[in-house]
Amino acid sequence: MEAPPDDDVLWARALHHRHDDGSPALNGVSLGVREGEILAVSGPRGSGKTTLLRCLSGLVRPRDGEVWFNSLPLHTMGPARRRRLRRERFGWIDPVPSLVPELSAWENAALPLMLRGIPRRRAKTAALEWLERLDVGDRARRRPHRLQQAERQRVCIARALAVGPAVLFADEPTAPLHRADRAHVLRTLTTAARSHGITVVLATTDARTAALADRGVALLDGRRVHTVHLPPAAEPAGSGTTGTEGRAACSLSV
Template identity: 45%
Template sequence: MTEALLVGTDLHKMYGTTPALRGSSLTVRAGEIVAVMGSSGSGKSTLLHCLAGIVRPDDGTVVYAGRLISSMTDVERSALRRRDFGFVFQFGQLVPELTCVENVALPLRLDGVRRKEAERRSREWLDRLEVGDVAGKLPGQISGGQGQRVAVARALVTEPKVVFADEPTGALDSLNGEKVMQLLGQAARDTGAAVVLVTHEPRVAAYADREVVVRDGASLDLERVA
């Protein structure tokens, strides 16, 4: 059994008087893809945000590589998200004023990598995700499927240990969604990154090694049966 890399235990989170998480737990092992499933409002995105150190849980713990995330300073958590974690969101969230290669290079540039080296590595990832031809274009000049592959390249360019993907195919048609998942899954396996994939679509969850179902803020871990 691969060693646990990221562990959320008995997580609780309230937004005002509304409970988002009620004792949800999740263990992510190095190199595996975990699908977090549930209906709208079930708490699955809140669980992802707690695991990624974006949101602090009201109770419970999140441990990454043996370190308690809640005990980190804001600077340390920011560095963690920049270096060890990658993110893919439903609508890509590319910076519209930057070209695609500049968008992919952005995490590297923020971490102090020189422009020439950052863009070289970014072009390699764009080629790897079969969108090298859009490197010089702005996000508004490309299709949704191409934009989401650019977003995947941006998430992977820092060679993160964990990629958090929140409904990464939610804004795409089925054909583009399948392509994005194929490329994300293969790239993650090639680099050894773990993936925490939030989705409500069974066809997307099928790319995962196992599934966690979140209902009313609590989680049920389902091992994938071959």
Template identity: 60%
Template sequence: MAAPPDGEVLRAHGLHHAYGPTPALWDIGLHLREGEVLAVTGPRGSGKSTLLHCLSGRLRPTGGEIFFRGKPLHSLGRGARERLRLRHFGWIDSSPRLVPELTVRENTALPLLLHGAGHRAARKAAHEWLDRLGVASCARHRPADLAQDQRQRVAVARALVHSPAVLFADEPTAPLHRSDRAQILRTLAAAARSHRITVVLTTHDLALTHAARTADVTGAALADRRMALDDGRRVRGLSPGPAPLPAPGEGEAACSLSV
């Protein structure tokens, strides 16, 4: 295979996936460069989550090819895909999956510790991301002590702490209020720009790709490009998005314990 274009991180050709006889993706192609934000939109059941699982190596596609920095991902075995995800990818679900026995700081630092970073450096990086997301005051608490939006912010910090090459975010703001959604989306967009992280974000809510406007934030919407899916098929091509979103201002949120 020829070398990928400069800055290209992820590429897919003719991507197919089926669950038994039921097709979930059909002939999907895309390419993403370093620091880009792609919003994948569509109704529930349109194939958005399946696409993210295939692109991230969580699922091996039924057909087609996926390349990460020019190297084939689709043909890797399970162990190799798991190592690639640990080192180069980040993941955020719609519900935070935090380790209940660990504190917020320990949960956030975990990816760096798994990469072999020292405890002091990992704690420092964790604190910086928690502060950026307004939950640094919760660092010593455990997840059960936090409100839902705070747990989701911790999950975002954990996904970003090791500066992954690609961050996959599957409906990351679905359970949150509008103001909480806006802060998380601003943080993801700012991280893409400042740390050159490529972000692939799914949502069934088209309004979320314009969260900056709906939350009375100065600047344009989240995504550089958008791709819509319906019944596993792309219904329109990758389209240019608005101008990049500026980095969010500093803000602090007190740790309100759940009761």
């Protein structure tokens, strides 16, 4: 078994995986992610981006291939060890906000810290700090049903950052946001990652989002490719934009 390079915090070799219906999701994908790097994984929907992030984070074991986090082989770990690693070292942001409905915004953001045994007051302080950075500090006491979808997504991002993860996996993290919100949240996310030394693996279908990363890899039909054409992200309904920006395709070369 070949050891991963010393300067890669994440390293994957020849990953193969299939969806539950048997269709291919990944077909021989290999990559490395350096410590503190923001890596964009780009490609159209259905290209394998989410599956790759799930394999790299230990949410699923690839059918074939290797995944390493530092010197730890995720591909040989059992479910309990992978869960513990995700809880202690990784953060995850979904494209659709998912919060505990009975908890307030700050309690949702602080929940992973409290589950780690962090005292409630310290966890609350950390959660409120990130909610303020993401411009939802004034919503801290509201429960999810009283928040707009974009506000709920900001709470989810605060929750992922508050734990200080070594690696943050962000699967279309700004998909529910309007353009102005998207730009602010992405600036906060990338600035926080660089200032705290957080490695970010960011899946996106948007060329502007991919351009904020230090480096990019492109997927198409579960394989790494040299160039993929990405359109600018469509605006959510009611954003007030004309839609002309979405007509030209952009390309990402890696």
